[in-house]
Amino acid sequence: MALSTESIPMRWPAGPLDIARRKNEKGFTADTAEVLGKWLDPATLAVVKGTPVNSLVVSWAEGLPEDAAQQQALKPLIEKGRQAGLDFVGVIEGKADRTAAIAAAKSAGLSAVAMDGDAPASAGIAVIPRNGHTQMRWTANSPVMGVSNGVWPGIPQEMVPTGGPTSLPWVNSNAAVVRIARALAPGKSVWIEFDPPQGAAQPAEAYMLAVADTASFGAGWVISLDDALRADLAANKQPAVDAWKKVTGMVTFFQQNKPAGTYRQTGPLAVVSDFAGPDWFPGEEAVNLLPRVREPYRVIARSRAASASFDGLQAVYYVDQEPPEPLLRQKLIDFAKGGGTLFVPSKWPEPEGSPTEAEPYFLFSLRALGKGRLAVCKADRPNSYDTVEDIQTILSHRNDQLRLYNAPSMNFYCQASAQGEREVIHLLNYSRRPGSDGPLLFVKKPHRRARLVSPELAAPVELQWAPQEAGGAELSLPGIAVYGAVELES
């Protein structure tokens, strides 16, 4: 089986190289080594039998003395796995000799290697570029892009007492990186790697969230299990088997409901950036924080913005310090003149339009421009949260299409079919448990039909519209522990 957008990857730590890598880590015990040894046994492949997992990601070379032993030790596992239809991807990192490691991978029957840096010209094997998100090579010739430094999604314990500046809790999510990756490398699969926090067994819901936090945005988490779960799965202990079933059930759910692959992102705001160099941070922070102020948005790569559709947009946030190319600048200005609001950084040269009154605390000074507005940031390095908060206020809640109540630990993400007759609102709960009150979703334009689909439900639930006195209608949703999607049909 060739590596493709259909691949469902899983990290498969096993063998001497993984033992060597882990042995200096805190909490490493003889038990850990035993599990890492045990997962070399082809019998452990039973764990993925009957699940959607079809690609196993193994440690291949790191420039350590154990490299050769690792590659040798993996042979039986690879052989048996390939017979079962599994792909193997070898991770090459550190000071490993790339050329030798690639040759060994090819010879061992691996489907691909994943590595940072440039692939040799004639590798003879698929090479997945694997980098931290700020160093990604989005134009690399590979159907799969690997992001090596995702975050374990959830509400980090150390942030609980303080929460976010909104009073909503702080959440860790991979959504921003994935959405940026999909904008910069459209049509490619994005694999994102992150491990569960070691030292404590994670509940099944934590893994389900890890799947949903990536899959709902159209990426794939390289599934990675904690030591305790792997030990218990190898021993076929029932609680572990049940937890694993829930995790793979979540993966199956997203395989069967692939909206991200075919639906377009929607929202009244577009964030335009090249997300590179100094523009990465403000761009990524905007994309990361806009969900916390409940502002739906689209991400548009600056390189594609001049040809991208601005239909349905009320505002564009042009992030980059470097002014846009003349064609794009003209398009942005025309957009504002036509009634949109264009947010630009402080370095925007010779701002168009004429100054107009605005709240004094705003980070942006407002200028009337045709039928619309140009909002020029007053600060060179504005606070990221204040930026998105002001963008939302300037846009005005008058224009909210959606509002979410009773869901402080949730984010939502909107997509629509090509013709717009069907919309999907993905709801992710980073607390991993339902709130005391079910979420309420306000929809400005009620649709003909609304239903909730979720792997947590035996069957989709038809939702009832509750019309509101001031317009719009609300949908009262049942409690969602991890993930649900509201499907709207017009």
Place this chain on the structure above:
Amino acid sequence: MNRELTRREVLLGAGALMALPALPAWATAPVPQAGRVAVAKCKTYGPELLPALSKIFDQLGGLDRLVKGKTVAVKINLIGVRSQRLGSALMEDTFWTHPHVIGSVVHLMGKAGARRIRVVEGPWSSPETLEEVMLSMNWKPQDILNAAGNVEFENTNYLGRGKKYARLMVPSGGLIYPGYDLNHSYEDCDVFVSCAKLKEHAATGVTLSMKNVYGSTPVTIYGEGAGVDEPSIRPHGGRGGTFHFARRMPSKSAPQQIDMSLPKDAGYRIPRIVAELCTARPVHLAIIDGVKSATGAETNYGSPNRPQAAINPGVLIAGTNCVATDAVAMAVMGFDPMAVRGTAPFVSSDSMQQLGESLGIGWRDPSKNEVAGAPISEVVFSYTAVRDRILAAKKKA
């Protein structure tokens, strides 16, 4: 409610006050004036609301006497985390002053000849305009702005349209702070109205017309994100760190705490701050929206002992004195207005009404005030009974 206090109650009340280390104004505080309070039955926010409000204002002597030709600041209550509602109940049906009440009050004030009406509030932590806050809850702020001539909104969490903060001193010298720096709207008004909700509070037992004034304090000075030396430009954070727990002090530009050894207990601090704020910024008219409300408090999410429930007390209360009005409101809620710390609703706090009385604002004892309109006995809606029923049902389940 006109009963005599028992010797024990007198001793407890006096004892509670005696235990308070700082009531320096006792000897010099003015003798409270008798207040006038009016009560009306009003089950809905529909057509019956405007006549009910109009009637209780008439029973207080008429709005025109108070507002004609004047600039009026109406402090409404939009406090709490607005993304968190009580089930599917609307914020205005539980914890916030209802927009129809605000609109009706504005309309009647305009009709009574108010020159300018400024609707003010410092919504929790938010820099957004009041209009935006209202829009985010699907209100129609234009209805309020159009309810009379010359109506405006101001978010008083920060400097707003003012050039500088107004310093309002506590006449008695203060229990916690000697004075407060507030948004100009609280000084630039001839008449100050507290338009509150009939509700409970996790730290102070009840939130009525007095406690509503607490939200007048700008978070640029008193918030957790306030500037250290000078007020911040932009509001950040709630007031809990400064006011509830004294984890930090207000910006140094504002009057500082009179004694740094004062307890850091919200049940001690908040009632005092509220009482002294009500002397620094006296309330000329207290209005309490008790048509719909909730038991528990907006910050009580999931608290097993103080369960929240949307309720319909069906009552409106207004008065010319905030202590007297709150006392009547407490009686309507089924509480003893003379209650002191340790007694419901002041389970873990001092009574801000008692402190207000000690500062000379008004009398708590309804028999010392003039109460018009619907008899309290006919409108009592026991918040405790609702909670008890919920707890009993939970226990049974």
